[in-house]
Amino acid sequence: MSKLEKVVLAYSGGLDTSIILKWIKNNYDCDVVCMTADLGQGEEMDGIEQKALTTGAVKAYVEDLREEFVRDYVFPMFRASALYEGRYLLGTAIARPLIAKRMVEIAEVEGAQAVAHGATGKGNDQVRFELATMALNPRLKTIAPWREWDMKSRTDLINYAKENSIPVPVSRAKPWSIDANLLHTSFEGGELEDPWNSPGQDCHRTVTPLEKCPDQAEEITIDFERGNPVAVNDIRYSPAALLAKLNELGGRHGIGRVDMVENRFVGMKSRGVYETPGGTILAAAHRDLEGLTMDREMMHLRDGLIPRYAEMVYYGYWFSPEREALQAMVDKSQEKVTGTVRVKLYKGNCVPLGRKSPFSMYNADLATFEEDYVYDQSDAAGFIKLVGLRLKGRMQQSKFGGKDVEDSCE
Structure with missing residues (x-):
């Protein structure tokens, strides 16, 4: 392991990050600065600064990022109507770029050489944290203990906590x-x-x-x-x-x-x-x-890009040029x-x-099933002929040998 002087850890106060804090100190022999993002977790935030300091952090930042989270991350994503695989509203995924951004900012202020997270080697969060860090400050090293240490289970973590006097309450009542x-x-x-x-x-x-x-x-x-x-x-x-x-x-x-x-x-x-x-x-x-x-065509164009936008968020490409370009198009559609x-x-x-809406495009005079004076229904016959030309031509070619349909029916 290369020598580091200081690391900024994304700290939640739970079992994993409490052990990671101590593990980094023990294995890298460096100072650990903890950063906890308050994104609306509620009571989980109680006493978290003192817990970090008690476990060995040299400093603990507790950042109230709730307004920034909703204003600059959740709302832009919702303007894009993003859904991953048609169902998931990306609640975890959209939080990770903001946490990573604040970690990078604190690392720069503190003069740290690395950031660290508690994501496992099986999940998405490791990718999200690290892609965001690369995009914002590629000079920073990332420490991912779950990919380095020899602990394989929650039981191993609990034993490590006992051996190192880490004050982590462990409850098996709720296993999730x-x-x-x-x-x-x-x-x-x-x-x-x-x-x-x-x-x-x-x-x-x-x-x-x-x-x-x-x-x-x-x-x-x-x-x-x-x-x-x-x-x-x-x-x-x-x-x-x-x-x-x-x-x-x-x-x-x-x-x-x-x-x-x-x-x-x-x-x-x-x-x-x-x-x-x-x-x-x-x-x-x-x-x-x-x-x-x-507008219909604007909506359909945006809708066709929803899966792509959702993948960018889910995969961790929030700070990517393609997401930023797509966001500009989305925001234009929302004017x-x-x-x-x-x-x-x-x-x-x-x-x-x-x-x-003051910008409603709905016209009751056009949409009504009652008598109207603004729409000539006979115009629809020519419209249908035009939009159906390719279908008519395809059938002529395949079934009637290129002859006109009317001639073939004589």
């Missing part, structure tokens, strides 16, 4: 690996490792089980400006506060729970349960407003996605009921 932030909570491991097993009864955090949801539906309104949500029920909120409000509303009504098997970037399939209540409401309302305000959507929340369902 949990990641939480303002956008979502994810559950992996435990009984979820068998795709046939149902999640355990306690595998809930922010979303109420459907059986316990209110029997009364609730209607809300969401205001958007240029594709970004700005108000709920006519009350304006900051980005983080707005998402927290929708999490509260959606969670109460059982909205936003997804149980899926997905394809990891490293090549294996994994099963996860995701709770994304506020994000699910936002995605449905935003999509609904786009139907009223976006008139401004208006209000009325939504009903009920037992896991988020149902748009109405929408309005």
Whole structure:
């Protein structure tokens, strides 16, 4: 191992990163500066600075990044309507570039030569952290203990914690690996490792089980400006506060729970349960407003790029030229996605009921089934002939030997 003077560690205060802190000190004989990003984890943040210092950090940064997270990462992604494999709203993936960015900034301030993370060699997060670091400061070395040490299991980690007097509370009551932030909570491991097993009864955090949801539906309104949500029920909120409000509303009504098997970037399939209540409401309302305000061809072009954008986020290419270029196109498409959507929340369902916008492209005089004076229905015959020319020509060539269809039917 090459000699390092100082390392900045992405520190969560859990079992893995607490042991990593001590392991880096023991194996690299260097100072460790901890950086904890507050992205809305809640009570997990309690006492985390003191815990890091007690475990051996020379300094501990606890960074409140909630507003930046939602404003500069979640909202741009939602403007793109990104969904990975059609279901996952990318709650873990979108948090990693911001954590890496802040680690790099602190490393530069502290004069550190390396950053470190607690991602395993099987997962996506190692790629996300390291690609972001490469993009922002390629001079920094990355330490990934799970790829270096000889510990292979949680039992090994617990034994190491005991041997090194690491104060980590270990509970086997909830066996899942949990990641939480303002956008979502994810559950992996435990009984979820068998795709046939149902999640355990306690595998809930922010979303109420459907059986316990209110029997009364609730209607809300969401205001958007240029594709970004700005108000709920006519009350304006900051980005983080707005998402927290929708999490509260959606969670109460059982909205936003997804149980899926997905394809990891490293090549294996994994099963996860995701709770994304506020994000699910936002995605449905935003999509609904786009139907009223976006040009058809612009929408279809953007829709064709959704899987590609989602892959960029999932694979860790947030700080890439292709994502930045695509974001510019997406943001251009959102210039008139401004208006209000009325939504009903009920037992896991988020149902748009109405929408309005000063930039509405909907013309009731054109769309009506009643008598109108602006559309000549006979014009449709010529339109259909033109758009069907290639189909007619294909059939003439294959079935009638190139002869005109009308001549062949004599």
